[in-house]
Amino acid sequence: MPVGFYALFTTIFGGQQQENGLSFAATSLATYGAFGVVSVMxxxxxxxxxxxxxxxxxxVKMVSATPIGVSLAARLLAALPYALGVLVAMTAASVLITGTVIDPVTWLRLVAALVLGGLPFALFGMAVGFVASSNAAAAILNAVLFPMVLASGLWIPLGLMPGFIQAIAPFLPTYHLAQLAMAQITGAPALGHLLAVLATTVLGALVAGVAYRNLRV
Structure with missing residues (x-):
């Protein structure tokens, strides 16, 4: 779905110039890219x-010789190729629709920021998985994902959103991930967004750790 959304709106608005002087196709690689990575992770x-x-x-994993931490880390890392695949698919769609919009070095920085910045979301997802059934986990995570993505301006630019949503956005981790990704394209300062992503990672690890310690299997 993230790739389809990106392809649709890039087809319609891809050549339009944004306030930062870049095309919609370029800047939306950051916002829709964040949407895609967060969805997967x-x-x-x-x-x-x-x-x-x-x-x-x-x-079975908990009583096996393999440390449970290794098994869980493996599941965490197994999501990374899917996140990378989403970004590659979006980039391919961009090239096919509008041509090359960012240089390879910038693209690599963008991908690194999004893929690594997606790790805290994987930790939060695992925390939910430790306490909910598979059906309930899917419902809970989707119920969190879509409002958070919408309120962070990943689908619709925040400038077009109501004022109360613009006020909420800076408190959402998806907003800071998207802004960190955008900074790789625009060159804007990103330290605050990086610190917010790091803080989210620490919080995600703590929440996942508590959920695991209270795990009932």
Missing amino acids: LLNPGIGVAEDRTRGWLR
């Missing part, structure tokens, strides 16, 4: 862990 590990717990497979 939030849902994939969380639902997978919930399914393992529901089937009893997580219990």
Whole structure:
């Protein structure tokens, strides 16, 4: 869905210049890219862990010789190629629709910021997976994902959103991830957004750790 959204709106608005002087196709690689990465990183590990717990497979892992931390880290890292695949697909769509919009070095910085910045969302997803069934985890994570994405301006520019949503956006981790990604394209200062993403990662690790310690399999 993120790739489809990006392709649709890039077809319609791709050549339009934004306030920062860049085309819509370029800037939306950051915003829709953040949407795609968060979608994968939030849902994939969380639902997978919930399914393992529901089937009893997580219990088997906990009593096996393999440290449970290794198994969970493997599931976390297994989501990274999917996030990268979403970004590659968006870039391919951009090239096909409007041509090359950013240089390779900028693209690599963008991808690194989004993929690594997606890790805290995977931690939060796993925390939900530790306490909910697979069906419930999918419902909970989707219920969190779409309002958060919309309120962060990842679908519609914040300038077009109501004032109360613009006021909420800076408190959302998806907003800071998108702004960190955007800074790789525009060259804007990004330290504050980077610190916000790092703080979200620490919080996600703490929440996932607490959920795991209270895990019932």
